[in-house]
Amino acid sequence: MAEAQTIPVGSTTAGQIAVAAESTVATRMSAPPSFDVADFPVPHGREEEWRFTPLERLRGLHDGTAVATGEGLKVEIQAPEGVTVETVGRDDARLGKAGTPADRIAAQAYSAFEKAGVVTVPKETVLTEPIRIAVHGEGGTAYAHQVIELGAFAEAVVVIDHTGDAVLAANVDYLLGDGAKLTVVSVQDWDDKAVHVAQHNALVGRDASFKSVVVTFGGDLVRLHPRVSYAGTGGEAELLGLYFTDKGQHQEHRLLVDHNTPHCKSNVVYKGALQGDDAHAVWIGDVLIEAKAEGTDTYEMNRNLVLTDGARVDSVPNLEIETGEIVGAGHASATGRFDDEQLFYLMARGIPADEARRLVVRGFFAELVQQIGVDDIEQRLLVKIDEELEASV
Amino acid sequence: MATLEIRDLHVTVEVENGTKEILKGVDLTVKQGETHAIMGPNGSGKSTLAYSLAGHPKYTITGGTVTLDGEDVLEMSVDERARAGLFLAMQYPVEVPGVSVSNFLRTSATAIRGEAPKLRTWVKEVKEAMERLNIDPSFAERNVNEGFSGGEKKRHEILQLELLKPKVAVLDETDSGLDVDALRVVSEGVNRVRETGEVGTLLITHYTRILRYIKPDHVHVFSGGRIVESGGAELADKLEEEGYEAYTKGGVSA
Numbered sequence: 132m133a134e135a136q137t138i139p140v141g142s143t144t145a146g147q148i149a150v151a152a153e154s155t156v157a158t159r160m161s162a163p164p165s166f167d168v169a170d171f172p173v174p175h176g177r178e179e180e181w182r183f184t185p186l187e188r189l190r191g192l193h194d195g196t197a198v199a200t201g202e203g204l205k206v207e208i209q210a211p212e213g214v215t216v217e218t219v220g221r222d223d224a225r226l227g228k229a230g231t232p233a234d235r236i237a238a239q240a241y242s243a244f245e246k247a248g249v250v251t252v253p254k255e256t257v258l259t260e261p262i263r264i265a266v267h268g269e270g271g272t273a274y275a276h277q278v279i280e281l282g283a284f285a286e287a288v289v290v291i292d293h294t295g296d297a298v299l300a301a302n303v304d305y306l307l308g309d310g311a312k313l314t315v316v317s318v319q320d321w322d323d324k325a326v327h328v329a330q331h332n333a334l335v336g337r338d339a340s341f342k343s344v345v346v347t348f349g350g351d352l353v354r355l356h357p358r359v360s361y362a363g364t365g366g367e368a369e370l371l372g373l374y375f376t377d378k379g380q381h382q383e384h385r386l387l388v389d390h391n392t393p394h395c396k397s398n399v400v401y402k403g404a405l406q407g408d409d410a411h412a413v414w415i416g417d418v419l420i421e422a423k424a425e426g427t428d429t430y431e432m433n434r435n436l437v438l439t440d441g442a443r444v445d446s447v448p449n450l451e452i453e454t455g456e457i458v459g460a461g462h463a464s465a466t467g468r469f470d471d472e473q474l475f476y477l478m479a480r481g482i483p484a485d486e487a488r489r490l491v492v493r494g495f496f497a498e499l500v501q502q503i504g505v506d507d508i509e510q511r512l513l514v515k516i517d518e519e520l521e522a523s524v
Numbered sequence: 525m526a527t528l529e530i531r532d533l534h535v536t537v538e539v540e541n542g543t544k545e546i547l548k549g550v551d552l553t554v555k556q557g558e559t560h561a562i563m564g565p566n567g568s569g570k571s572t573l574a575y576s577l578a579g580h581p582k583y584t585i586t587g588g589t590v591t592l593d594g595e596d597v598l599e600m601s602v603d604e605r606a607r608a609g610l611f612l613a614m615q616y617p618v619e620v621p622g623v624s625v626s627n628f629l630r631t632s633a634t635a636i637r638g639e640a641p642k643l644r645t646w647v648k649e650v651k652e653a654m655e656r657l658n659i660d661p662s663f664a665e666r667n668v669n670e671g672f673s674g675g676e677k678k679r680h681e682i683l684q685l686e687l688l689k690p691k692v693a694v695l696d697e698t699d700s701g702l703d704v705d706a707l708r709v710v711s712e713g714v715n716r717v718r719e720t721g722e723v724g725t726l727l728i729t730h731y732t733r734i735l736r737y738i739k740p741d742h743v744h745v746f747s748g749g750r751i752v753e754s755g756g757a758e759l760a761d762k763l764e765e766e767g768y769e770a771y772t773k774g775g776v777s778a
């Protein structure tokens with residue numbers, strides 16, 4: 132435990148810091164990562180990785196009964212000049228390189244997709260316009276695989292927008308060459324009935340920086356699993372997330388940062404607001420510092436703001452440290468309430484009720500939104516947050 | 525001239541085993557420029573009066589009237605009351621996570637003044653007001669009342685009083701929890717506002733200490749949910765010497 136005491140750590144609600152000889156992040160899962168769905172038992176709900184998820188609302192993605200419809204999901208890619216956009220078969224060597232499916236649905240998606248998308252930004256190409264990927268559901272069920280690859284020293288912003296209604300299981304791979312810089316914004320702005328389960332795998336090259344922004348507003352059930360590992364020293368990963376969980380919605384974000392390489396950094400900040408009966412947000416933040424990853428610097432934080440009764444948050448930061456030779460490691464998790472006393476206080480200063488609520492929620496998200504660094508996305512988010520609030524009144 | 529008139533005010537709260545009447549007929553008139561001190565023992569209903577005037581939803585008005593310049597205050601929502609010119613400095617100011625002091629002050633001033641204050645003059649106005657109250661500039665970026673000490677919370681309330689310039693200010697135990705230096709700073713803030721002659725002040729307190737800094741025109745003794753005696757500043761001296769015993773033991777009028 133001696134190492135643990137030198138580690139600056141923030142406040143903790145449900146989390147733990149384990150100084151372990153061996154990782155339990157892996158052993159907590161019901162099976163080791165695999166590309167083959169047959170390697171995973173069908174979950175029954177009590178497994179560590181499924182215990183927060185309402186399986187009956189997965190529409191069969193977890194037990195093999197969800198059959199792809201062939202249509203009902205459209206993907207449109209707009210890419211600036213210099214970017215290659217391809218549709219490839221299952222045997223393409225670039226698929227599955229960034230990471231391996233970690234649970235049954237990710238493996239199901241990998242086992243079932245027919246064609247994959249590959250977007251390539253050649254080395255040293257610096258894009259000034261974002262690559263935009265519009266995923267629009269028209270009631271279909273689909274398994275998908277998308278690869279986004281940046282060559283050495285390439286720089287790009289990718290915006291992936293999910294709208295409409297679909298049942299979708301997907302894996303998205305991000306491959307960053309040495310010194311590359313990639314920002315990916317994934318917006319889940321689904322209609323009310325959509326079910327979306329996806330694993331995001333980022334493999335961060337030497338001295339490369341990866342920024343993931345996950346924004347979840349819509350859907351009946353959204354379960355995302357962003358994972359990061361490093362292919363060389365000096366890599367940086369910033370994982371930002373924002374969710375607004377409404378009445379009846381289940382929004383689950385499970386993260387893993389695997390510090391498998393020395394001298395890499397990670398910073399995770401997820402913030403969520405919840406309102407309405409049975410709004411359920413789950414946040415699992417696993418950070419693993421492997422024995423060989425000396426010089427690691429990592430911090431993860433999750434904050435939740437509960438706006439009404441009847442909403443529920445499960446927040447579990449989990450930091451595992453196998454070496455004491457690190458720069459810093461910390462985590463924090465907190466869930467606060469916007470309550471009647473706060474509302475009274477603001478109103479007693481002349482601020483109308485709806486504006487008071489907006490002030491609190493905007494304030495809560497503001498700092499995070501400013502860190503996104505993609506102007507039109509920031510603006511859109513602020514508008515969207517206001518819309519969500521108006522829908523609630 | 526702005527006048528707050530409270531007539532025969534009766535207020536109840538819901539408690540575990542039913543409804544409890546706390547205010548039992550309060551009569552009081554506060555005019556612009558006047559300072560009234562309300563003094564009374566713990567649990568006599570002072571804060572209940574303050575909250576009821578501000579419109580806190582926990583308190584039910586069961587009888588009586590409150591008017592500000594003839595307008596029915598009890599008909600107004602909490603925010604309307606504030607915009608009409610009523611201000612309550614709370615005994616226990618509330619923490620509001622996620623909202624910075626500067627954002628809060630500006631939003632509030634915009635609501636009360638009916639238009640956003642000009643940014644240039646506003647920044648200066650806030651900075652100077654904070655300086656006068658010995659509030660460190662870094663507080664502007666902190667979340668409202670979050671992690672503030674008791675004294676810091678009270679100074680923050682008076683900062684709002686200075687910026688919002690109400691017609692009638694109700695100060696609920698603004699003196700409690702302050703050391704002598706802080707008490708002086710806060711009192712000076714209240715006096716600056718009083719000296720404009722444009723505010724009526726209702727100073728609720730348990731102790732006479734603050735009355736050395738803020739001289740009241742009228743002193744009222746509050747006990748058992750109503751005003752049981754009124755007088756000038758000399759009444760405070762009597763309370764200082766004799767305490768509230770005469771009033772709580774059913775002496776004067778209970």
Ligand SMILES: Nc1ncnc2c1ncn2[C@@H]1O[C@H](COP(=O)(O)OP(=O)(O)OP(=O)(O)O)[C@@H](O)[C@H]1O
Pocket residue numbers: 537538539546564565566567568569570571572573582615697730
């Ligand atoms: N929200 C409430 N729920 C239940 N009881 C309440 C509530 N507010 C006040 N009371 C009760 O009403 C009585 C008066 O309380 P109040 O806070 O108005 O007194 P006070 O004069 O301000 O006391 P203090 O000097 O301690 O601040 C007390 O018995 C108190 O317990």
Ligand SMILES: [Mg+2]
Pocket residue numbers: 570571572615696697
């Ligand atoms: Mg009180």
